[in-house]
Amino acid sequence: MQKDTIVLFHPLSKDWDNKKARIPYSILFLERNLRDLGFNIVLIDEFVDRDYKPILRKYYNRIFLAGVSTMTGHQLKGAIAFSTLIRTHTDATIVWGGWHPTILPDQTLESDLVDYAVIGQGEEPFRQLILTLINKGDVATVLGIGYKKDGKVIINPRAKYRDAFSFPKIDYTLVDVNKYIGKNSYANRSIRYIASQGCPYKCGFCSLAMIYERRYFHKTIPEIMDELEYFIKVGNIDGVKFDDDNFFVNREFVMELCREMIKRKLNLKWFTQGHASHLLKHFKEEDFAVIRQSGAVMISIGAESGDQVVLDLIAKNNQVEDNIECARIFNKYGIQTFYTVMVCFPINPERDFRATINLLMDAKLYDHRFKALFSFYTPYPGTDLWELALQKGYTPPQSLNEWSVETWKKIQLPWVDPKFRRQAWRFMDFYMPLADPYLHRKARWFMQPPIFLLRILFHRIVIWRFKHKNLNYPIEATVVLYTISFINKILQTRLKLKNSHDQYFD
């Protein structure tokens, strides 16, 4: 049988709700640069094809090469399971690419399940590797890959990063777009979309510079319009989450995009993320009227910490007050503010934790619709804070298997006192929701009366606490949260007071 098939696999990230499947961009990006090689290319996204074995079985005899996309953490589990199947049933070459092999190529290649690791942007190294394998050439000449020779791991020099949108266009017909559309807090049929890639900043916790080298590229406006109109046509979408790394890097591009969305009457509600001081420096206040008119309903700011010492340590290039100033501007133009914060960086976690909670309280007092995503700092190799985390006693996983369970939800860091997790839980699950006077309106009809009762009993106390930055003796929160936990245990339910976007990742 002819080996004419390349399988590209995107593993499930189980920590995330499957209902929120995202278009598997990594493997679609790769496909566009291979489609002229004459292979039968099969894309498998475990997010939507949970039981993919029957699909794979059909190709066992034909697979020449299997490409696996991986991020650090839970996705590695699916990557290991898929590679084990390929190893057991085929003699195909297995290539891993994506964030995990990029940050830890040597450790990745120590696994018997991996023949080659592609480091950084995948399109060109992957293509060159495949061509070299077909022609039985020397892989030592292929830039951006790692491999094993005589029991030793060899890492070739990196390939140059290329404008991600200079390759052939993505073929969205290769996936069932409707499987990637979902309801969220601002739209009934929303899709994840990438209009630009990269970010000029280099924050100490972030992996982006590892691949993009602080560069930034965007699609052209006509291309974006064509793609959004395609999603409207085939998926009847009414919302878009721009999954760009830093959507607002280029003001001219953003404003032109917004004006075009208005001109074409796309009527899409959209949400994305930005960097507070960058927004304040490069955008005019009035720009937000146009941004809102184009459909922006919510903007997420990577506020990270309420402690300026931490912001400086992580090279955020941001002032704490810039976050509040953004909330003011967004609120003025009817755009909801959403902060992502991370607590317990490896210096003075106590002060960092308090200052960040204070920042969230200030923002919530500013706008009752304010939402936040709250998580604990997780060290990643290759980031600037990694060495400091090691110095402070963090012992990292030593193998693919160990990394697959070291998820950001379960990680235990030596400098994080367990009391912070309890306090974070009380704050995000009780105080933040009850600071919203309209919380009950967002609940399902049968939950509205009990939530309204809680609002009557506690909203004023919560607001008093926020104004005075006083969360001492949190008796009311403890009683209510333990009662909810008790009810959930007895009734096997998952009741929560949370707003749909307020999340706490412990």
Ligand code: B12
């Ligand atoms: C959407 C997204 C998610 C989604 C879905 C991700 C997915 N893969 O489906 C969800 C919400 C699930 C998610 C979760 C997490 N994410 Co995330 N996520 C992203 C985001 C914003 C976009 C991903 C994307 O679609 N990129 C576009 C595609 C085209 O790029 P790509 O995946 O990098 O693929 C290219 C190369 O990597 C390479 N490549 C990739 N796969 C393969 C395979 C082969 C065979 C080859 C040859 C090459 C190759 O070639 C591709 C084309 O150039 C990225 C940021 C980013 N710019 O990538 C962060 C990012 C990947 N996430 C990150 C992190 C930290 C997380 C989390 C740990 C949570 C958190 N605390 O943020 C979890 C971990 C989940 C897990 N491991 O199970 C980090 C990566 C750190 C790391 N070492 O993995 C990033 C870079 C964010 C950051 N700023 O640091 N994420």
